């Protein structure tokens with residue numbers, strides 16, 4: 181029977197059936213033509229790339245995606261890579277775009293200051309400047325009406341700018357949070373107040389701690405939870421003012437943020453420290469990972485010329501443009517002493533470049549990582565780069581500079597997939613020792629291959645998983661997974677009232693028992709003594 185059917189089909193028909201079947205199997209049930217609005221801060225850097233990756237999957241599934249960006253990063257809308265996929269809505273800053281770029285450059289200028297100082301810089305950039313932008317958008321009735329007329333189904337926003345939920349509330353649509361830094365159990369669970377964030381074994385963001393903390397680290401980790409709460413609280417304040425001013429909703433910003441549909445977190449338990457997750461938190465780590473493409477001939481020749489020694493890739497990302505010259509010299513000196521060739525992405529001017537080093541202002545990092553000659557990636561520890569290295573199973577040397585990079589460094593060391601260098605100790609010797617160790621000791625590569633294999637052993641690519649959840653939220657929302665923990669007060673949530681009640685009860689019972697026994701004892705004792713006396 182089967183044979184008869186098969187033979188009666190022509191090759192083309194079989195092909196058609198196969199194509200239809202593959203389409204059917206590989207894409208989940210469609211909510212036909214959803215209309216998604218996405219906002220990744222202003223449209224800059226790694227936050228934008230994560231959002232664009234989710235958007236790309238949604239577009240592939242026949243949804244329409246619109247990116248809300250600022251005129252400071254308007255070049256995205258003109259980039260053919262994005263303009264063929266997405267629509268763009270561009271809002272204008274009240275200040276010249278140069279000033280906005282200058283604000284973001286504050287990160288670079290604080291590259292070698294302390295983590296707390298950097299956190300305050302983030303606060304400075306995200307709080308006042310971005311609240312003004314938000315005020316501007318909400319107050320621009322023509323623009324808001326234009327957004328309303330586009331009838332979006334859902335808004336996906338990046339966690340570090342709270343304007344998205346306010347826009348969504350004004351438009352009367354649901355919203356979903358994307359978190360581009362690691363640590364699934366910290367921000368989301370703090371936001372939902374579900375009690376799963378336990379600082380005894382869950383390292384708080386930006387600490388650079390692993391999940392095995394010393395007593396001192398646990399104290400600092402515990403205190404960091406309050407610092408993060410404080411920073412979040414301080415960042416939220418201006419948005420309560422905006423809610424009132426524009427009559428967005430009756431809720432305060434904290435409630436608005438917790439009433440999202442879902443959290444998409446750019447992390448994966450292939451390397452992430454285990455922790456219990458609220459069902460509204462979905463790990464979608466590795467959004468920007470993809471297979472590598474062939475290199476341009478000039479780079480390919482350079483890679484091949486390295487022979488058996490292979491190549492070291494060194495990149496410094498978007499936020500590392502103002503490097504102190506002594507640091508640059510330390511890198512250069514370390515590279516000169518290596519037998520390997522080095523591809524170094526660096527925007528700073530440099531004299532005396534060693535013969536084995538190729539300096540470029542921009543490199544195709546993903547394609548280089550996929551090349552068989554690549555031995556190690558040395559970089560500052562950004563979360564997207566981390567996943568690209570895991571995807572291609574390339575061991576790492578990290579030198580964290582900012583925020584979540586400290587956390588990536590901690591994971592690199594804890595999983596033995598490379599070495600992590602404290603930026604305050606950077607010297608040619610330190611860099612060289614770490615590089616030689618990772619290149620010569622095969623255990624790092626083997627550990628990385630295992631993490632990579634686990635990362636790949638998933639039913640779908642991360643961006644598709646994220647897009648699936650956006651689509652799911654469009655169909656059913658995420659509120660069915662909302663727990664009442666958020667509405668409880670501190671005393672109820674932590675069972676303090678229950679402990680107090682049971683404690684008092686036990687105390688009362690003990691006290692009663694004591695009185696009874698005491699009375700009994702006295703009674704017997706007195707009787708016995710009387711008895712003895714009378715004898």
Ligand SMILES: *[C@@H]1O[C@H](CO)[C@@H](O)[C@H](O)[C@H]1NC(C)=O
Nearest residue numbers: 210212213214241242243244
């Ligand atoms: C894609 O969406 C459009 C509406 O935006 C609809 O007309 C079309 O039928 C959809 N195609 C598929 C394959 O779902």
Ligand SMILES: *[C@@H]1O[C@H](CO)[C@@H](O)[C@H](O)[C@H]1NC(C)=O
Nearest residue numbers: 251269270271272273320323
């Ligand atoms: C932003 O400014 C440009 C140029 O002045 C203008 O064409 C555009 O309409 C403005 N956008 C909004 C949303 O007001």
Ligand SMILES: *[C@@H]1O[C@H](CO)[C@@H](O)[C@H](O)[C@H]1NC(C)=O
Nearest residue numbers: 596598617620621622623624
């Ligand atoms: C290689 O690195 C691993 C993990 O850091 C270490 O346990 C081992 O002793 C190293 N081996 C050599 C030969 O250095």
